[in-house]
Amino acid sequence: MFDSFLAAVANVRTPGDGVRACARLENAACSARLGHMADMLAAAYASAGSDNREQWRCDNWSAVCAQIGAAHAVTSGVVSGLLMDAVTLRERLPKVAAVFAEGLIAYRLVHLICTRTMLVKDAEALRALDSELADMLRTWGARSKDQTQSDIDALVLLHDPDAVRRSESGNRGNYVEVASDNATGNAYVTATVTATDGEAFDQRLDALARTVCARDPRDLDQRRAAAVGAMSFGWDRLPCLCEHDDCDAAAKPAAGGVVIHVVARREALGLDVDSGAGPTDSEGPRDGEPPREPKPAPQPPRDLTAQRRALVGKNPPLLPRPWYSYTLTGLIGALKDGQGELCAVGPATILGGAVIPAPVAAQAAMHATITTLIHPGQAPPEPRYRPSRKLADFVRCRDQTCRFPGCTRPSTLTDIDHTIPYPYGPTCASNLACLCREHHLLKTFWPGWSNVQFPDGTIVWRDPDGNTATTYPGSRLLFPELCGPTAEFDVTRTPPPKHTAGLTMPKRPITRAAARRQRIDDERRKPMRGHPGTPEYR
Template identity: 60%
Template structure:
């Protein structure tokens, strides 16, 4: 299909240019196929009725594309949005893209910067002029690209210019998590009074610990942010003194964060870390008898930070005849305590007293240590180093994740708390291929009562993909005892989803009892169920957002138009 781009490309430089065009053209063809799939869905019988479903036609197509490419819902939504814009609003720009002359990054920018244009004549003019310029666009910075596109939009529709100032001035909070270190960066833009209140509150919470707390004031102020999130009225002390009145966990505050780690970390947790650890029962001989959660909602009744363990030991495989030198393994307690307090000095004496050779030798004298424990993971979030998990466990509720083994199914629709905890710990996030959302619902793969309530027949889903599985025709899946699920979309394409815990905690993915099926379930068991509805359709909501942004632009656009009138 793209042979014409690479024919005659002999030298490496020519092949680089040729295959860059092939990559761009292939991306254009992929977006075009997405737009075709959406048109096919809209043309299907009953599609108009599904436009106001909570999981509507657009969501169904996004799920199908996400499963085919293992992409998250947010990425697919952006790709499909741009595919529709190219098809319906910018056909000439789309033709240039199909020739491989521009990248998807530039196409995405064009779609964003022209999104507010509503007049069809203005849009056609912008499309034609942009397409002509794109043949010789050249290399430009991101800011210059935005400015050139905005200049073109400004000539044809001043009300449609995307004004970055409005976005920058809006308030908001963004959390960026670093999965390698277990640290999150919080960026917030708030009102001045809110900022002053936050600053004062952080300082007050930071001073609720005893004088022996090893953390610096800045470290305690940072921990105070988490205390605010949990709804605590004070900060738990980390002095580890047995008679410290401030060391106990504060009263619960309504927020639960689940972390899965190994028991080796819990043994280091210090005061009370293992006091609430559930007894290690034999699941095959003693079925769980915990209260039943709501399988359609959040089964967690606790309202305090929770810590779950994934089991004991490490999984070993293979034999090594000549093992490499064993790296130095540090003490987990010492490593955990090293997270608090002032950092140690980099050098033992002033820099001026070193020769270059001595300086290099001292900087390389400490190669560091491996942690003696495996890392943990935030359910639905990042991986955490073992030292960070050990620190968190000091003031957490400890619960044990119990693998069901070959235990028989539970005789009810809603799983017990123990079984629900295991399934959530095994899956970690929504099981639809490509989805990384938190689990909202636990679902029977084979509908109950045809399929039993057991680990091999339960999986976690976000609300949207749970609705998709329940109501949308053409979707089917098969679940295996190790938690692997094979999905088949309405087009007959298959995608495989594996439990999220299988890399860090493979023991949670060990096979459970096979599923005994009672009879043949109907194709879609939706009797008595109703798909939740949207207040307005997705298309109408988008139109309202565009109208609102154009209205906010009106004063600036009118001032620009008045200023462009000659004074004579």
């Protein structure tokens, strides 16, 4: 089938034909990829001892997701969603899968169909639904997401009324969502809470915002925003930013049990930095060349302290004089004027999280506990299994996240693993890496997985099929000095094979498949909006 799709792409005559041919090839390739994922899971279930592994914390599904994720360099959560759709197409919706294999529909539509039909349990209803959907998809045409979802739900309602998804109505209650913005160093908080909690929250923000002295440069809105952070850290007051020595409210409050790890250079702590202008081009034109336009002098970096202080207070005026005093050309020129201000200090980063501009990091450092991070260099191994606090801090800051391919769990939530198991491998930076619990268990118990670590922190993983994937420390871009080589070591004894005596894989309370069936049954029992006999029916 792919030969015909490739031939169609090769023989296109117009750009429009090319778009259509490539879209169909892309859809068919995606279908084939999901099919291979389903084959991998089937092979895992068919292997010896797979039934015993179904209740492992890192079960057959997790192992297959890890192998696919390593090949695609995506997270296990993304792979789990892809694999769920692959299994649904193969076992529940084969006729829809056939339409997908012909390249007639895109994966985003396939994913929506798999999700909206997940609660259908009756085999006969599922076969009828699969057949009708397949017939409709060949002539469906373009639809919005809402229209598509409504049409799928209408078909489900005809065949199995209890199988219409109710998760949306169940999730329209209270929630809190936090999203970070790397560009600005800000985070956006969206929440829906009860009226009493909202009133208490509002009053608490006001109370904290008024604990600073009158010289604090922030207005009330800025102090209320900062009070959210103070509440999160468990502080009983808001530290003042007046920067006067005689201010009693400027001291850092007592710790409240919440720790945020930020990696930054010393200059971001407010120390002096070199603010000289960059080099200028003083060389004249060569013989025979026309005179060159003079290059504008590079914008000199502004003092970091001044940039930090500029984060609070009122915004400067957009124009130096009223806008109506300008001509149109002058107004456009004035609005374009200004090259911005450079910062001589590189950005900081939250471990496994957002990148923070240096002025924002400098402001956070005013009331933070500062710990100097020491590169171990060629220091010898430590004579114990558990690394010292100093060595553990270095490994977490060097790695930033779990070091398994595609995993993004912050290093603060991971184990520090010996790449070569202790005591066969030493406790040193060249043999330590951050692994989340799931991938730590995968490496320890599942046959076929192995990894090799190099002195600069680079790790090469090999999966059960012999394919390799390389991961690099998360600090390599912003803090390359942390990736400087550390002391090498010799392995004098061969580590034992996996399933070392005395080690036991943690177990799940129930298998993943049983948990999924339980969730489906629970959702089918929820009241459905607009269904006769329910409180929501009108």
